[in-house]
Amino acid sequence: MQSQDSAGIFSPLAADDPRVIAGYRLTARLGAGGMGKVYLSYTPGGRPVAIKVIRPEFSEDAEFRRRFKQEVQSAQRVQGLFTAPVIDSDADGPTPWLATAYVPGPSLAAAVAEHGRLPVPTVLLLVAGIAEALQVIHGAGIVHRDLKPSNVLLAADGPRVIDFGIARAADATSLTSSGVTVGTPTFMAPEQAAGRAVTAATDIFALGQVAAYAALGTPAFGEGTSHGVLYRVVHEEPNLDGLPEELRELVTRCLTKDPEGRPSVADVIALCGAASGQTQLRRPEDWLPTAVAADITGRAAAPAPAPTPPPPLETPAVPPAPPTAPPAAAAQGAQGPNMPVQVPQQPSPTELSTPQTPPTGFGPAAAYAPTATGPVPPAPGTPGTPAAPGTTTVSAVTSPDGQPKKKRTGLMVSLVLIGLLAFAGAGGGAVYYFMKDDGKKSAQATGTTKNTTKTQPTTAPTGPATGTPSPSGSQQPPASPLPDPAAAEHKSINVADEYHLALSDEQLRPTDADHDTDRDFVYQDNSYSDDEVSTETGKLVLLNPGQKGSLETCRNETRFTTKIPTKRLGRGAQMCLTTNAGHLALITVKGYAPESDPSKYMTVDVTVWRNAVTAQENN
Template sequence: MNGDVGAGVFQPLEADDPPMVAGYRIAARLGSGGMGKVYLSHTPGGRPVAIKVIRPEFAEDPEFRRRFRREVQAAQRVQGLYTAPVIDSDTDGPGPWLATAYVPGPTLSAAVAEHGPLPGRTILMLVAGIAEALQVIHGAGIVHRDLKPSNVLLAADGPRVIDFGIARAADATSLTASGVAIGTPAFMAPEQAAGREVSTATDIFALGQVAAYAALGAPAYGEGPSHGVLYRIVHEEPDLSGLPAELRPLVTRCLVKDPAGRASLTEILDLCRAAADQTQLRRPEDWLPGGVAAGISNREEVPAPVPPTPAPAVAPAPTAPAASPAAPVPAPAHPAGAAGAGHHVTAPGRPVTAARPHGYGPPGSFGPPQPAYVPRPAPMPVPMPMPMPMPPKQRNRTAIILVSVFGGLFLLLAGCGALLNAIGQDTSGTGASGATPTGTAKGQPRPDPKPATYNDYKLTSGYHLQFADDPLEPHDSNKDDFYYYCAFQECGFGAYEAKLARLDSGAEGSLQACRQETRFASRIPVEALNKGDAMCVKTAEGSIALVVYKGSSAKNEPSTYATLDVTVWRGAARKD
């Protein structure tokens, strides 16, 4: 949870960044990722911490919250020398968050991007430290699932593994229910890329990829479109020709396709010792190359803690007039000390708890610091004159007037209602006999919207459609209504927050047919479609679309796409 070297480690807060998270005053923004934003703050004792605030899209999903709570509880048990421990969290508040120790060092990805591949001696120390971190993480019952260079920090005394287990919380959310895998494609294991069950062996494969990246300066399975990278991970061997000889046995044992055949963490540590020609690995102070180490020592100073907002001045209470013998001053409602520790008395039964900094006690139990409360002296009661009784005749006259006014208003409103009802009947086409022409009855549903048609539309693989767009425009966002994918020699169509259904072959596609269709699916493979087959899409915004498949691009074409006829009835599913 750190910024990148040379990229502005401590970024100023923007308009949508919170100035405080559950009592932690935010000093700077460290970065952002797929699951949220990371900020710099401090504990009450002045130690810097990194606070990750989860994205609202995940926070709104009940299944994510359940898993996030469980994973954070497990992560708090991880206390290794090569991990950044979770020290505080709130998994049940409006915006879930967690806080870890701040590590003053670059990510492995940033260090390689700025200084190039690392020397073999450094990589052996790096792999050994990550392996030891994984031993502690796995011992707590956690599979990292997203081990990659940006989740490894390089500190002066060794690496730190961060974000362990948190990716699992997003696996069953609405954002990933359509088959999108959690993790970074270039560093996935074959079973993870294929959507099969992951295990501790999945992290071993990722460790081999991290080692290869540190030595080569690029992913072992290359770069490019994610579906191409994932295909190579599952079906092809990595290009390790540029790997130093002392690292090849280590990396090769990690990158075995079959999870059962991969090296154990104990074997990895043995291979590191053998490659370093040491019976016991000893991490020297200068384990990092000079350029990276200099970058750590020359990093900008951590911003100072944000001072609390000063308490507003409390104006002195006005001096109460001297009590007269006829009006004695009453005793205070609560004697001194009756409110208990940490409270001030403002009124009977209303104690105000003194604010405490967050970070100690149950998560989320403390709010932001509040201004100190200064109790005021009890005010003197001011004698009020007794109201003069109203003469009986005056009361009777007032009651008569009120009854007359409200009665008149009631009659006026009743007359207006009758008039509006008559006007409504006339405009709806009713005659004197009360007969209503066909198709214009009161309460008749509004007419269907006019369709918008897009013929021979080319939708490229990896792109998405939002049917509210007019005209339709392809997006690379993964939250739109309808998308086309091609991966692992399979192509097809899918929907995220919309309902997708395939009509029977030969069935007439129409708005009425789509309204009645309930055989929903998250994906429809191309191999299940014939040319001319239709699919219906019902969006969360109330639109209905009829998509007719007309064919796919040829294998020798530079772009992979599907040709479609699209008809959209915007707002057709809304009841208003």
């Protein structure tokens, strides 16, 4: 169901791939097999699922559809610890499909192809887990028929068997008689190759082949043409040279030609326990070799992409309104060359002696109306009071009922309009700031208007500071970031234990710990803790599986750390490295040294952008 080969993990959708299947939005292609293609999607709740879409050739066969529907219904009853459950399907639509839970782990085929044969303890736990899966599958009345390394996924807590029972639907189609092969000859049982009845014992023979493949790294009956392999499966003995002694009895009994002579599922589990030297298998937390376990992280599906929100409605840009100024300030600010100022009539003694009520509403009149009863001292500029040099004072007057006098309404409107115009266009006008002082408002003049015959500019000069508002209310563009430097590509660098890379080196080459260079990227094989990569001169970020590694991504990331355990760095994992010297690097993990190699190292591709960010002082 969830076939993943070593060529890639999440492949982008091709032009001929569907985008949606029955409401499931497809985000990537996981692999392809003899019966169809497998895609990554998500449930409405955001859980990743693997969706297998059946090939059109099979979809056109009515007998295939009938059997496919029966087998899927049976598969949905299988709920084992070591199986990937079928959660949804459709056998009647234009294109049959089924969905299973997504398992974040490489297939056994991909793990062996990448890292070589597995150690004995891992093989015993692998076979015992597959046997438990077959126990549940057979209990539901299903024979797998196509048990092979690509149908066994290696998860962190044990194997997962996928695609159980689906091959039976293809056995009935006319395509099989015309040369289309659904099963894999290398892992078929003799009775299956000869076209005889298929039983649960058929899966036991395939399990023996899977065990031999995991321990040897090659198929027990060799490779080559389908006819040659099938002949050896039926007539010859398997080649088990190099098979560890602990596994010999288990594998030999499973590969018995006669189905009646093969062990049962329960016998297989007992044989695994005996070979491990225990009465009961115990699954350690790290049952996989380090290099294989590291591949699991790279296959963790990214969170479901959020639906694209509609673009926001554009609103017209409105210049910010100038702050409200007192009439006196407006009048002073409006003063300019050849610009007369209207001065209202001074209030009569009767008006000044009448108790005043604060007017309702807002605006300059409300802000400046007298709030105390009794005689009010004459304002500056009235008879008997000298006016401040170079200024003209305007006072607002209210009627006894607290409302502005009607005969002064037009005057007040004129003054407000003059104030607004003065604030927007006059240079050198008086500006007033209102400050709270013990609950009282006071106005402080910060400048005065000079009488001059020269024409003053009607707009303020643009300031040099970034983001300073211009007269129209817009802002100056922000300062430009550093230019994008050229990328330097370095492929397949083997960084050995305790060696490091310095991004400032033109020829990026691992250097040992004693060499006096910047330890920008260090790989360490720790004996008493997790292996890790680290940096001593910058910051690291582990990108999410769904992120695209690029200069822009690395510039914007802020989830900084200085150490990352290698168990989180599977094949294809990417890291951003930012050094204090201002260099950026995208580091892609290609793999690790196989178990058989005497050296410990990790293989990486490195893309370097030098002087891509502002340099920081070394800590």
